[in-house]
């Protein structure tokens with residue numbers, strides 16, 4: 001579904017992502033793991049055109065590298081950004097409405113209901129300001145908002161960030177549920193153990209380069225990965 005070839009991201013002199021290539025096949029969960037500053041967020045941002053990049057981004061057999069962000073979103077890519085970035089002064093419903101930018105009002109009710117089926121808590125909080133939600137609820141809202149555009153590829157940037165372990169578990173169960181329903185997922189995580197447990201395939205990114213890739217189960221067993229990312233000595 002998504003094929004990345006020789007992707008590079010530069011911020012003036014900083015070479016954040018250095019000629020990486022990877023793929024996300026339809027129906028799979030693929031994870032990019034790696035330490036702080038490895039270039040994970042920059043990779044996701046470049047896929048939706050939020051930062052200038054070199055190389056090729058191929059989505060559903062189209063080279064979208066030169067397209068604007070809104071065109072890429074229209075094609076069916078959605079990004080749940082790091083830190084959730086919900087609109088704190090808008091209600092839950094208003095946040096969801098923004099995610100459905102390309103949908104007619106008549107279709108909205110049905111879409112809200114679909115989101116509420118996945119995240120019942122958002123129905124209870126529908127009229128509440130997003131800024132008053134807990135971290136976990138905000139993450140659900142950010143996910144719900146992304147799903148409102150009915151993407152075929154969902155990209156998640158550090159969904160576990162700042163959440164209690166029990167809530168992280170809940171969020172990851174939802175990610176797995178979405179995948180079982182057919183959603184293709186590109187998951188960026190520092191919580192490598194959690195990410196590799198639910199992913200089919202994984203890439204390890206270090207200082208802008210892919211240093212390792214394999215089936216997720218194999219990465220979980222890999223000694224270097226266990227030492228560097230799973231806290232084992």
Ligand SMILES: Nc1ncnc2c1ncn2[C@@H]1O[C@H](COP(=O)(O)OP(=O)(O)OP(=O)(O)O)[C@@H](O)[C@H]1O
Pocket residue numbers: 011014015016034035036037038039040041042043082190
């Ligand atoms: N807008 C920017 N301007 C300049 N440098 C940036 C910018 N965004 C990121 N960088 C730098 O690019 C490198 C990669 O950052 P990036 O956020 O992509 O990494 P990351 O793997 O997602 O890390 P984290 O998990 O901390 O978010 C870092 O050295 C970072 O300081």
